[in-house]
Amino acid sequence: MKQKLNEERMKELKEKMKTVLSLATNDPLTELDLVDKIQRLGVAYHFEAEIEAALQRIYDNDINYFINQDIVDDDCAYLHIVALRFRLLIQAGYYVSPDVFNKFKDEKDEFKSNLRSDTKCMLSFYEASHLGFNGEDIMDEATTFTTNYLKSILQRIQYSPLATEVESALKIPLQKSIDRVQARHYISIYQADESRNESLLEFAKLDFNMVQQVHRKEISEILRWWKAIDFKSKLPYEIRDRVVEAYCQIMACYFEPQFTSGRILLTKLYLMTSTLDDTFDVYGNLEELAPLVDAFQRWDVRDVKDLAEHMKIIFLQLANILDEAQEVMTTPAQQIGISYLKQEMKTYTKGLLEEAKVLLFQGEVPTLEDWLPIAEVTIAINTWIIGAVLDMGDSGMKEILDWIVSKPKIIKYSAILCRLFDDIASFEFEHKRGITLSSVSICMKHEGLSESEAIEKIQKRIISLWKDMGQECLRPNPVPMRVLQIVLNLQRIMEMYYGVKDDGYSVSTANIGKGIDAKSAPNFPACKFSCKS
Numbered sequence: 001m002k003q004k005l006n007e008e009r010m011k012e013l014k015e016k017m018k019t020v021l022s023l024a025t026n027d028p029l030t031e032l033d034l035v036d037k038i039q040r041l042g043v044a045y046h047f048e049a050e051i052e053a054a055l056q057r058i059y060d061n062d063i064n065y066f067i068n069q070d071i072v073d074d075d076c077a078y079l080h081i082v083a084l085r086f087r088l089l090i091q092a093g094y095y096v097s098p099d100v101f102n103k104f105k106d107e108k109d110e111f112k113s114n115l116r117s118d119t120k121c122m123l124s125f126y127e128a129s130h131l132g133f134n135g136e137d138i139m140d141e142a143t144t145f146t147t148n149y150l151k152s153i154l155q156r157i158q159y160s161p162l163a164t165e166v167e168s169a170l171k172i173p174l175q176k177s178i179d180r181v182q183a184r185h186y187i188s189i190y191q192a193d194e195s196r197n198e199s200l201l202e203f204a205k206l207d208f209n210m211v212q213q214v215h216r217k218e219i220s221e222i223l224r225w226w227k228a229i230d231f232k233s234k235l236p237y238e239i240r241d242r243v244v245e246a247y248c249q250i251m252a253c254y255f256e257p258q259f260t261s262g263r264i265l266l267t268k269l270y271l272m273t274s275t276l277d278d279t280f281d282v283y284g285n286l287e288e289l290a291p292l293v294d295a296f297q298r299w300d301v302r303d304v305k306d307l308a309e310h311m312k313i314i315f316l317q318l319a320n321i322l323d324e325a326q327e328v329m330t331t332p333a334q335q336i337g338i339s340y341l342k343q344e345m346k347t348y349t350k351g352l353l354e355e356a357k358v359l360l361f362q363g364e365v366p367t368l369e370d371w372l373p374i375a376e377v378t379i380a381i382n383t384w385i386i387g388a389v390l391d392m393g394d395s396g397m398k399e400i401l402d403w404i405v406s407k408p409k410i411i412k413y414s415a416i417l418c419r420l421f422d423d424i425a426s427f428e429f430e431h432k433r434g435i436t437l438s439s440v441s442i443c444m445k446h447e448g449l450s451e452s453e454a455i456e457k458i459q460k461r462i463i464s465l466w467k468d469m470g471q472e473c474l475r476p477n478p479v480p481m482r483v484l485q486i487v488l489n490l491q492r493i494m495e496m497y498y499g500v501k502d503d504g505y506s507v508s509t510a511n512i513g514k515g516i517d518a519k520s521a522p523n524f525p526a527c528k529f530s531c532k533s
Contacts, residue, residue, distance in 0.1 A: 003213075006206055013203040014046055020197065021050045025057065028066045032058060032084055037197070039088075040174070041190060041204035042183025045256050058085060059094045076118035079104050083121075083128035090131040091175070093475040093484070098136045101125075111145045119157060122149050123166060130173040133471045134464055161192040176466070176495045178252040183208060214257040219247045222267050229317055231275060235310050239278040246270040249497065253489045254388055262391035265325050269341075269387060272318045273348065273380050279314065280352045286360065289353060296349040299342060318345065329390055333397035337390040340401045344383045351377030359437050365445045372439070376415040379422065381490065385411065388486045400479050410472035414487050417465045418494055420458050425498035427451070466491065 017038075024031040035054050038044050044051055063082055071077045079101075086096050106112050115121060126146035132139025150166050157163045168185055187204050190196055226243050250266045280289060292311040295304055301319050304312045322345075326338050355378050358366065385404050389397070404411065423439040443454035469491065473484045 006210065010203065010206050010210070013199050013206070016199045017203060018047065018050060020199070021047060021054070025054070028058075028061065029081070032066060032081070032088070034197075035088060036084060037190065037200065040182060040186045041200065042179055042186075042255075043200075043204050043207050046207070055088065055092045055094065059089055063100065075104060075112060075114055076121040079115060080118070080121040080124045083124040087124075087128040087131055087174070090128075090470070093473050093477060093481055095474050098132060098138050101138055101142060111142070116149050119150070119153055119162060119166065122146050122153075123162075123169060126150060126169060127174050130175040131470060132467065134467045161189050165189050172495060175470075176492055178489070178492050178496055180252060180255045181496065211255060211257050214260060215251055215255070218251075218260055218264055218267075219244065222247055222264060225268065226271065231313075231317075234313055235275075235279075237278070237283045239275050239282075242274070243267075243271065245497075246274065249493050250384075252493045252496065253384065253486055259388075259391040261325075261328055262388060265321070265329075265390070266384060266387040268321050269318075269383060272314070272321065273383065275314060276318075276349065276352060277378070279311075280356045281359075286353075286356065289356060293349045293353045296346050299346070331394055333394040334390050336398060337386055337401060340386050340405065341383065344380070344386060344405075347377060348380050348383060365437065365442060367446055368439060368442050371437070371442055372416055372419065375419045375423075375439070376412070379415050379418045381411060381415040381418060384490060385483070385486055389483055392480075392482065396480075400483055403479050408472070408478070410469055410484065410487055413465050413469045413472070414490055417462055417469070417491055420462055420465075421494040421498040424455050424458055427455075 021031075021034065024034050031054050035051055035058075038047060038051065063085065066081050066085065067078065071081065082100050082104075086098075086100060089096050104112055104115060115125070123146075125142055129139050129142035129146060132142075147170070150170055154163060154166060154170075157166070174182065183204070187201070187208060190201055190204070223243055231239060232241060247263075247267045250263050250270060253266075254263070279292075283289070288308045288311055291306045291308075292315060295307055295311075295315045299319065301316060304315060307315060322338055322342060325341075326335065329335070329338065351374065355374050358371075358374060382404055386401060389400055389404075420439055427438060427440045439458055440451065440454045443449055443457055444451060447454070447457075449457065469488065473481070473488065477484060
């Protein structure tokens with residue numbers, strides 16, 4: 001009964017917010033602010049058409065459309081609007097020149113000192129600065145300028161909603177944050193905003209709790225499945241038992257409630273690829289691993305006689321997952337997508353075998369340029385992207401899938417970035433397991449660097465790759481923006497789980513793992529909101 005009442009209330013509030021959005025088309029500043037709030041509260045998926053139209057209007061009109069003389073005379077108010085417009089448009093794939101920020105520099109080519117008088121303005125500028133591309137020096141200068149200021153101001157504004165927002169931004173800027181975690185965090189901030197729209201706040205609270213219920217049901221189903229297959233007792237070696245962590249990573253990739261079947265499938269595949277990774281890394285018996293790879297290439301559940309018993313268990317279980325998916329995902333596009341997933345599993349297992357041979361070979365350590373093409377395959381990026389688009393409708397699916405497997409730049413950058421993040425975070429953990437070859441150890445060996453120096457060098461490359469990926473999202477795009485957002489979300493997951501030198505997946509006690517569980521994982525302390533304003 002309560003659920004039905006909440007659903008009816010959500011429909012009512014949704015229509016009310018559509019009216020608010022419609023009225024805002026006559027007020028450029030209100031529209032700019034409203035789009036930002038809706039996105040940060042995690043409810044933009046309810047208003048996709050309205051937001052797309054608003055962003056097109058924002059792009060079509062230059063900055064003079066949004067300002068009056070009072071704003072022009074106030075550098076801080078002016079910068080806030082310029083930075084907000086810049087961020088919203090770049091996020092949506094519209095190019096805006098960073099030259100728009102030159103007007104906020106003085107005769108010494110430094111940012112004006114009076115900008116430091118307004119924390120809200122500096123926070124907006126800070127968030128915008130993380131959407132610069134390689135070669136845009138002014139954006140790097142902006143990051144340094146705003147970061148230094150925000151760190152210095154924290155003590156003076158502590159215990160306020162603004163302090164909470166600043167502290168969160170300094171940890172992970174919006175460009176690198178996960179939508180679901182950001183929504184949970186921002187609802188509390190928006191609730192303290194005296195200028196809040198009460199209907200929007202109530203809608204965001206109801207939506208958050210509704211989606212949370214969907215996620216709880218999904219993870220309960222996955223936990224039952226994982227317990228039933230009982231790999232921990234059936235396999236003669238240790239595997240990572242990280243169901244919640246795996247689900248949270250997939251849920252962070254796309255959280256919307258309509259994608260239940262895709263999230264369940266992808267979480268199962270994630271756990272299976274994790275098991276395969278452990279099998280190749282820890283077990284490392286090539287005489288048994290090679291037949292397993294051959295079985296994946298044949299993909300015939302009747303032809304498993306050459307497999308060791310525990311290898312047979314893994315292959316048959318993975319084949320069963322995709323067979324079941326074919327029964328559940330019945331649209332033509334989904335059926336095509338599952339065939340692509342099977343092909344990716346063939347590529348992935350071949351990559352694991354090639355990587356295992358390199359790891360077991362005691363000869364010369366490969367260079368990073370030789371190692372990354374091998375290591376990129378075993379990060380399984382294509383698997384996650386293909387799995388995530390299966391629930392997104394039939395329109396142009398074959399073209400999207402062909403684009404994914406064609407190895408476009410953004411997916412190549414994504415694979416490298418994921419590998420580098422993983423190698424930094426898991427360096428100590430993998431070393432204890434006897435795995436001594438990684439991007440970190442290769443840099444140490446070939447460039448004569450210490451561990452910390454090698455990590456610093458790799459982190460600089462990660463920053464550069466983020467910028468390259470952002471540039472690849474600029475319009476016109478070969479695929480829908482939501483597909484590109486999935487690719488970006490994979491990197492946001494890496495920032496959340498591996499952005500510190502701590503492996504949030506392999507080591508369940510890692511602080512970053514606790515952070516995302518507490519904020520967004522079903523069956524963990526979930527944040528319940530009163531629907532009263």
